[in-house]
Amino acid sequence: MSNVAVVTGASSGFGEQFARRFARAGDDLVLVARRRDRLEALAAELTSEHGVAVLVIEADLSQAEGARRVMDQIEDAGLKPSALVNSAGFGTAERFADEDPARIADEIRVNVLALTLLSRLLMPSLLAAPRGVLVNISSTAAHQPIPTMAVYAATKAYVLSLTEALWHEAQGTSLRVLALCPGPTETGFFEAARSDRFRVGTVANVGESVDRAWKTLQRPSSPPSLTIGLQHRINALGARLVPRRIVLAIAARTAAGPQNA
Template sequence: MKTALITGASSGIGTAFAQELAMRQINLILVARSQDKLYQLAEQLQHQAPIKVEVIVQDLTEQQAAKQIYDIVEEKEISVDFLINNAGFGDYGEFAQRELPRQVEMIQLNIVALVELTHLFLLKMQQRGAGNIINVASIAGFLPLPYLSVYAATKAFVLSFSEALWAENQGTDINILALCPGPTDSNFFKVADFPEGFSYKDNDVLTSAKEVVKDALEALKKKKSNIVSGGLSNQFIVNSSRFLPRELLVNLIEKRFRD
């Protein structure tokens, strides 16, 4: 049986990936810092499907966290066929007014840990001649976002990085995908400290995490470099810079995201 390693597995898109892959009878390695949630999810999935589930409790904002995860996997002699770099968070507000350590933690998690895990496991995949990597970016990676400036910049990095690796590995059996969801039904807005009245809290505009995951796995199967999930409105957003001057566009976004 194949094995998938999922970071940020304790909620949202990460949990949805775990549930979908368990249904496809793929063994799982679940990574997050929420120990109770991980073990509860692992128990649930093992009751629902004939799979093995390993749990690694790890805070990926810590230095050397990625290497520690890799070493645990190596010690257990598990080959990772799917690496899903899902862990990440945002932080809403005017950059200069937000806490600097929080911004640095975001870069560590959204970029550094993702790059480290990708490097460690991609090399093993290349040695085996097969593998799959999904890096969770965002439609925020296509545009600058005032009040989410660092978050959007990290997702732009993930998008560019993933597409470059996709090109490097073309012609092989290694598939690399940048998953770019729009607003998704998850705890993102709560963790990012959005104001209570922000309209994305209206469930009518949120895509389900399950739908995002199915879009991702279908795009991976088709060997695409990226997938924008969440419908036509998100396609319009990511392509808007083709039709509007960037200064005008970022001013419009600023008004939309202003508290």
């Protein structure tokens, strides 16, 4: 029986690149997102290029039952996935007092709730696989609170914390768990955020970032998290050592954009 990788957010960016990676490795796929047309186009391409079977699941993960519905369709298809990449997510750059409460709820349901429940619902299958993989996409935003991106940074801190704990729980099993923490990366993310304020400093290439994650996952003892880029790793370390009010001041200035630096 071939491996099956479930990828949320597969219609764009990190999710799409992970889907391509698994297909190149010969794994069958379950592609999840709202934009069915994009998922179907990708599925057709990957099937014709790599001969893999692809199940497309159109799902809105901001719905409370989103993760459960995805799981139902996976079970109905009789699949026992060996890999899960939770990439579906989005951000908002606004002062908290100005943020739309409905968008906050969606952001938390997609970035936090759906990711957590899908990880949990698929965990028995991932643990049963000879070489299971769980990748949750966090962010460099996880390394410190970010004024004017408060909810987004908090969701990503949650993802990092959850995933590192799961990494530890998976020790001694055949499941590899990784929290991927990219910095600004060229994807559909900035458009979905309706803001260029996330576009800070050097913007990374998504294919290269996924390659890094893929190589890290091949290591016999892969780490709990991977922050992409030396500068971001230094910043993450600094955020642990420097007093919080200074960390917050730097984060606020960076998030305000170059015009305010």
